[in-house]
Amino acid sequence: MLYSSQRIAKPYFIAAITLFTIQVLFGLSMGMQYVEISIPLISFDTARLIHISLLIIWILFGFMGAIHYIIPEESERELYYPKQAIQLFWIFLSLVIVTFFAYLLLPYATLAKITGNQFFPTMGREYLEQPTIIKLGIFAILCAFTYNMTMTVLHGRKTVINLLLLTGIAGSTIVFIFAFYNSSNLVIAKYYKWWLIHFWLEGTWELIMEAILAYIIFKITGDREIVEKWLYVMVAVTLTTSILGIGHHYYWIGMPEYWQWIGTIFSIFEMLPFFFMVLFVFNVVNCTKCRSSNRALKLWALSTPIMAFLGAGVLGFLHTLAPVNYYSHGTQITSAHGHLAFYSTYVMIVLTMISYAMPLLRNTVTDKIGQRFEILAFWIMTISMFCMALFTVIAGIMQVYIQRTTDINLPFIEIQNSMNILYWLREISGIIFMFGVIIYIISFFVAEIKKT
Amino acid sequence: MKIFTEPKYIYYSSLILFICILLGLTIHTIVVLHQPEHLNNLTPQIIQGKLVWEENNCIGCHTLLGEGAYFAPELGNVYKRRGGDNGGVYFIKAWLKSMPTNIPGRRQMPQFNLTEDELNALIAFLKWTSEINTSSWPPSEKG
């Protein structure tokens, strides 16, 4: 660590890990409701609300931490507004805590009334459940954050990595404007909702992910030139494929039918960024001497592209073609893809960054025991999440088969009940995943802090 | 390396091309969606129904046109599934009023205590949604 304002990353990472743990707990409570309805800890819709809102927010925390760490180092200067950066963290965290308790304690309809949703309706859409005022708050925070980072980069050294991070966060901020548009025509509302969700998850966030991955690989190998060349390729492929790849969300929601062709064709190419990520990592890491002694970091950095290839690439491709999606749309297959894709791309890249930055921030670089715990946590989390996705996919295939291809006239609930065993297996995988998270957290406490 | 400088221009031009295609298709799609045969007959009741749908977080358990949570049945076609004009209204109303069923071992839907006005609006919204041209999705009436 070279610059003191990089320390701001630490509270962001701590908040991210804490919110991650809470998110997993709520996920477990939802899994329980799939199998054991008689213990309703919390109603399903509230749990889901918190589960997916926290997911977006904690990954945002993780990204902000990573960017706070990378930007000063790449720009070779302190942050432009270091004090405001730490204030922004506390504002963001209090906003999240307020929203969390509002979701938990108030019925959603009451929350909508209190925040005056009927005057400017934006709530109640998947991923965009936040009250309008909270959305405004998030938007303001993103703007302030982007401004600070832009000023830092403008007054410092410009590299491919920090310019790309800047593009990523500025793009995310601009695209977030679509959160405020909710047409009274459901079809048009859905059309623009995907501009936000798709361009975040498959556009700007993917850019941030690639930039962080490139930064980590640069830190492992020490060769900037080759990393930047690969980065150009990955970014080019990501952007050119994902813009029209948005068509794969428009198949069955009332859009003109040409979207089926556009979505299918460009979705095939949306595999390519992940293909190049694997190629990049295994090409670059092997052809130079590894300088880093952090074994856990290497494990995270090498597995992230592989898992992203499987989760976001393969599982995505599995149901992205229009003829296949006709049967799989809106079933457990989507859920399986969502889980593995989020874990393998965004969760893993944030944890990779934490694995790199935290030892430097906490002065535990030489620590071996913590790393051993972290590696164990890595395997438990990754394998259990893989199993979870696998069981959900199998459940999805069964659901599609019974519900959509046969004449068996069973109601939805009966079909769901017949898949109970798979939901049990999924829940057990989830519990094992939780153990992984606990071991991951322990790895920070057993680490030996080197006195300087 | 030359290969990385030359494709730069291919990349920029294709990026601009794709953005232009996206914007063009967006304009076309929105124009199509505003034509009368594509259901732009939005009455205030339907708009109110959409608000009721959103403010009660229905998407937290159900899917609507396949988007949402997969915990409870698809509701894009529920109006038609439950009898259409010959009974869909009554069925959905009775269903919403009789929740929760408290049958053990069965997923429970909460009681939302909607007023008669809100119920009618919600049903009007679901009726409107069931008439959207979804390219014959879902494959089965079961959703």
Add this chain to the structure above:
Amino acid sequence: MNQDKVTINRSVSEIPDRKMAIIAESLYLLNLLIIPGLAFFILIWLFAKYDNATTMISGCHLRQAFSASIWAGLLLVLVTWVMLSTMNHDSPYTWMIVIPYFVICHSVLVLLGIMGLAKALAGKKFHYPIIGPSS
């Protein structure tokens, strides 16, 4: 920062026969992804035409890609065919086994191919675990 520029082996592109190694691994991937069959025949032709017994990397990658392609064909086509012809098509359990098997098997083979290609690009040898010849 001086650490940015570490001297590494810049002559990767000058390694003799690196091109053939890349072609071999690309054909393996093409066979799995875009043109199944056709790419495999080109690979057979290359395997027969060029010296595959050398210790150079082209020989290594040709042998590995050739062997891995045969295994991939057996695992993806033969095993799937056997499963489909012996199991009941009207049962959801058939599809709950066959589809995940095919997807996992195929994506693992593709991942191995990408690693092989990455090594070929770096001018290194590569050994497919289990499905590649040991030498």
